[in-house]
Amino acid sequence: MTFGTIFAQEGTKADEKDATYEKIVKRGYIVLGTSPDYAPYEFQTTSNGKSKDVGMDISIAKDIADDLGVKLKIKNMDFDSLLVALQTGKVDMVLSGMNPSAARRKSVDFSDIYYKGGQSIIINKKDSRIYKDKSSFENKKIAAQTGSIQYNLAKKQIKGATVSGIEKGTDLILALQTNKVDGVVMEKPTAEAYASNNSGIKVINGGFELNDDETSTAVAMPKNSPVLQKKINGTIAKINSKNLIPQYLKEAGTYLKGNTANTSMLHYWKYFAMGVGYTILISLVGVIFGFITGTLLALLRLSNSKILRMISTAYVEFVRGTPLMVQLMFVYFGLGLFVNLPALTAGMIAVSLNSGAYIAEVIRGGINSVDGGQLEAAESLGLNKKDRMRYVIMPQALKNIWPALGNEFISLIKESSIVSIIGVTDLIYQLKIVQSDTYRGVAPIVVAMILYFIMTYSLSRLLKFYERKFN
Structure with a gap:
């Protein structure tokens, strides 16, 4: 079967070119780029003595691969290396709790939105009386993941704050617990996941002024990937129609509980x-x-x-x-x-x-x-x-x-x-x-x-x- 036949069957123009999609179909697998330190979106767990990637984003990536009729291969790396990997062909798509900001859209294409959350601030419980929202952090020290929407929000909307960029979510929490920073800006589901497994920290509403891109999560893919984009959007539409996101978040929560059952x-x-x-x-x-x-x-x-x-x-x-x-x-x-x-x-x-x-x-x-x-x-x-x-x-x-x-x-x-x-x-x-x-x-x-x-x-x-x- 030729690629032209495949495109025609899927309702795509026969003359529409998509090198990324053709490459994926030809080799029989799609490469996902992710940073597995952002529960419940993506993180790792141990199963039968082996480590594997789990979370909402991983479940969605599996659905995308199944609908494409190919296998899923996962490539893990730091968050701020993901878009570079996408642009240089190391990965075919990125699912990593990524917000489709205007700046990122200049470099890569995005799918339709598959999840809308919010932006929260994590604080130490002992500081609950001091910090209520973003205005409480004026001229304070705050941290967020390097290259993230949260980092940009903190820089733009918290007056006089010293904002530190840290690559890993675990390092952000460690910086907070050791009083290196006063608060951590993090996406709401991830912030709640950390707080539910750590009695010493608390999540507060950031009170940020947000547009749709800053509260939404989408799949990133290389520029000029119209066929792949349509395929992924089709999978997202199916997931939304079946209301599968709550189920995927629930499964992620089960894995989180398993991870914290034995932390020796x-x-x-x-x-x-x-x-x-x-x-x-x-x-x-x-x-x-x-x-x-x-x-x-x-x-x-x-x-x-x-x-x-x-x-x-x-x-x-x-x-x-x-x-x-x-x-x-x-x-x-x-x-x-x-x-x-x-x-x-x-x-x-x-x-x-x-x-x-x-x-x-x-x-x-x-x-x-x-x-x-x-x-x-x-x-x-x-x-x-x-x-x-x-x-x-x-x-x-x-x-x-x-x-x-x-x-x-x-x-x-x-x-x-x-x-x-x-x-x-x-x-x-x-x-x-x-x-x-x-x-x-x-x-x-x-x-x-x-x-x-x-x-x-x-x-x-x-x-x-x-x-x-x-x-």
């Missing part, structure tokens, strides 16, 4: 174990390929060729002069326009390339630290340049650079946590998920700190053992 960190040991495994894998790959890249760059910088020296110097200076987060986003989203790299692969590439630049300088310094007499002695023995470097210079340089290399390797374990922003399930990513599932802010952080310390301390002991061997 031991219960979530598999999450942390998986996070440690991915952290070690990314760090190990980064170390190996970083060392290879660094060695090559160091040798190029010490070569007699001016062009090779310039290339090596330019690479090292550029990588060291830009943040790893920006490099990661470029590899995953920028290169993603040409090559569809999985998040884990993109993370390992970015970490390896970044590490290589720093290791290059360490190795270059180690080579330059070898006494010049050693080179002269090697030349007097008739060794060529390759053999001089291999048998005389590098063995001595390695001894000199080993402590600095060790520090770079240890730093790599900690710095690799940045890959969590694109949805790689490393230790930091799993920490956020456990916080979201259990509504406990501090305990998962303590567990992650201990696990990072164990990894870095073990590596430190191993490096010192080999350092003694060299001596």
